[in-house]
Amino acid sequence: MRQVILDTETTGLDPLHGDRVIEVAAVELVNLLPTGNVFHRLVDPERDIPAEATRIHGFTNADLQGKPRFATIVEEFIAFLGDSPVIAHNAPFDFGFLDAELRRCGAPPLDRSRMIDSLALAKLRYPGMPNSLDALCRRLGVDNSMRAAHNAILDCRLLAQVYLELMGGKQPGFELAASQAGGADALTMGESVAWTPRPIPVSDDQAGSHQAFLRAKVKDALWLKPPFATEA
Structure with missing residues (x-):
C-alpha cells in the first residue's frame, strides 16, 4: 500500500490573490511507514515573500534566489506522486496551491479523490481539541523539538509519524518471522511465521x-455437557 505525505510552504494564504508555492516536499509511505524515498524542492515564486510569511517559515527572497521555477520541477513532482493517495494536514490548502501552480504549467489539477486530510481525521478522533501538527505531536508522543519554524520536509516526516498513530499505530502485515541469516526471530513485513506444534x-x-x-x-x-464432554 503506497501513499504519499505532502506539504508545501507558500508566500501567503490565497493562491487566487497571487500567492505562490516556495517549497514542496513529499515522503513516500509503504504500509504506513516511510521508505526513505522523498521529494523536496525549493521553488522560485517569481514574486517577493511578505515579511509575515517569512516569520512563519523563515524563508526570505535571498533564500530562493536562483532556485528553479515550479514549471521546471512539475514533471518530476507528478512522477513522484504517481497515482498514490496523497496525505496532507489541512489538505485543501496544499491542494489549492498546487492546483494553481499546475494550471500555470498547463497540467491537470490533482484528483480530489486521492486527497486524505489528516486534520479532518484528527478532528474526528479528537473532537473539540487542538489538532494542529504541533498539538498532535505532543498528544501522540512524537518528538517535534526540532521544529523551530514551518518546514515542508520536516513537517512531512512529523506527519508520517502522526498519521501512523491516527491509523492505529500498527503497520499492516507487520509480523514476527524467522531470520534467514542467523535463525533468530526478526521483524519483517508480509511474511508468515513458520511454526511446529509442540503439544504438552x-x-x-x-x-x-x-x-x-x-x-x-x-x-x-458447558464443556462438561454434550457435545463437548468426552465422557458420560
Missing part, C-alpha cells in the same frame, strides 16, 4: 486431577 504431554493422573478440580469448582460447566 499430560499423564492420566494429571488429567483425572484436572477434571476433578473442574467438577468441584465449576458448576454446570
